[in-house]
Amino acid sequence: MKSGLVALVGRPNVGKSTLLNALLGQKLAIVSDKPQTTRSAVRGVLHRPEGQIVLVDTPGLHKPRTLLGQRLNDLVRGTLAEVDLVLQLVDAAAGVGAGDRFLAAELAKVATPKLCVVNKMDAASRAKIAAALQAAADLADFAEVVPVSARAGTQLDLLVELILRHLPEGRPLYPEGHTSDEPEQHLVAELIREKALAVVRDELPHSVAVLVEEMGPDPEREDLLVIRAFLFVERASQKPIVLGKGGSVLRDIGTRARAELEALFGTQVYLDLRVKVAKEWQRDPRQLSRLGF
Ligand SMILES: Nc1nc2c(ncn2[C@@H]2O[C@H](COP(=O)(O)OP(=O)(O)OP(=O)(O)O)[C@@H](O)[C@H]2O)c(=O)[nH]1
Ligand SMILES: [Mg+2]
Numbered sequence: 001m002k003s004g005l006v007a008l009v010g011r012p013n014v015g016k017s018t019l020l021n022a023l024l025g026q027k028l029a030i031v032s033d034k035p036q037t038t039r040s041a042v043r044g045v046l047h048r049p050e051g052q053i054v055l056v057d058t059p060g061l062h063k064p065r066t067l068l069g070q071r072l073n074d075l076v077r078g079t080l081a082e083v084d085l086v087l088q089l090v091d092a093a094a095g096v097g098a099g100d101r102f103l104a105a106e107l108a109k110v111a112t113p114k115l116c117v118v119n120k121m122d123a124a125s126r127a128k129i130a131a132a133l134q135a136a137a138d139l140a141d142f143a144e145v146v147p148v149s150a151r152a153g154t155q156l157d158l159l160v161e162l163i164l165r166h167l168p169e170g171r172p173l174y175p176e177g178h179t180s181d182e183p184e185q186h187l188v189a190e191l192i193r194e195k196a197l198a199v200v201r202d203e204l205p206h207s208v209a210v211l212v213e214e215m216g217p218d219p220e221r222e223d224l225l226v227i228r229a230f231l232f233v234e235r236a237s238q239k240p241i242v243l244g245k246g247g248s249v250l251r252d253i254g255t256r257a258r259a260e261l262e263a264l265f266g267t268q269v270y271l272d273l274r275v276k277v278a279k280e281w282q283r284d285p286r287q288l289s290r291l292g293f
Pocket of ligand 1: 014016032033034036038039058059060123
């Protein structure tokens with residue numbers, strides 16, 4: 001059978017995490033319309049009769065402005081070194097640009113086989129898709145260039161078939177039925193961050209980090225899951241923005257997060273969400289390591 005690690009790489013916002021979730025049929029990675037949403041290498045396992053595909057979602061590669069940005073780019077480069085196949089995603093609607101060319105040049109340095117996935121075909125005209133396919137083929141020496149829509153689920157079976165074709169023969173890396181080794185607390189923190197990204201505007205999304213401090217059943221009510229989490233911002237001036245008038249913005253984030261967490265765990269959730277300032281955490285090595293970077 002076929003088996004191996006497959007990295008999803010691309011500039012921010014091309015739809016890597018959406019594609020991971022769509023291929024798995026399950027939400028493992030959070031998604032937003034803001035660039036630089038993903039901050040960790042999220043693994044998901046796809047089981048097929050012909051083989052096992054271990055997908056690794058990565059942060060969008062970008063020009064780093066902070067220590068966090070640098071670490072995220074290092075994470076992408078580290079991932080490239082250990083995988084069997086690389087999928088470079090580009091955005092058919094936005095077109096192929098300098099960011100994609102920069103990444104393609106980076107990829108050219110590793111000998112790993114590469115496919116190019118031209119995503120968001122649902123949002124592009126035929127002419128635009130054709131132009132993106134041509135530009136993608138000119139980017140690098142890809143084994144295949146395939147247009148898909150992660151959002152609409154178009155051509156995903158074909159993509160899986162092509163991935164399997166280009167993976168090496170090997171033993172399964174994970175047992176049957178295992179789809180993820182994301183720690184539950186991390187998944188919960190990410191879901192809360194996703195709701196914060198959906199609600200807050202402008203530059204603030206980059207400043208938000210979430211840490212789950214405590215999670216477990218209520219001692220008096222087994223059917224109630226208690227989650228205590230902190231939402232960190234970088235500056236004192238950002239705190240009132242995340243809180244909103246009379247705490248309304250934070251309440252909105254909490255309500256959205258709780259609804260999704262209750263669906264995920266199939267139980268009632270009590271979410272205690274607090275805002276804290278972690279001064280300049282994106283540039284501070286100590287705070288970064290506390291937050292898991
Ligand atoms: N129309 C359309 N939108 C898509 C598609 N795939 C993703 N999107 C949207 O594109 C935006 C970015 O999606 P993400 O999956 O978060 O992108 P990403 O590449 O993981 O982004 P980073 O983690 O920031 O690097 C979201 O608003 C998605 O809903 C698609 O196939 N079609
Ligand atoms: Mg992502």
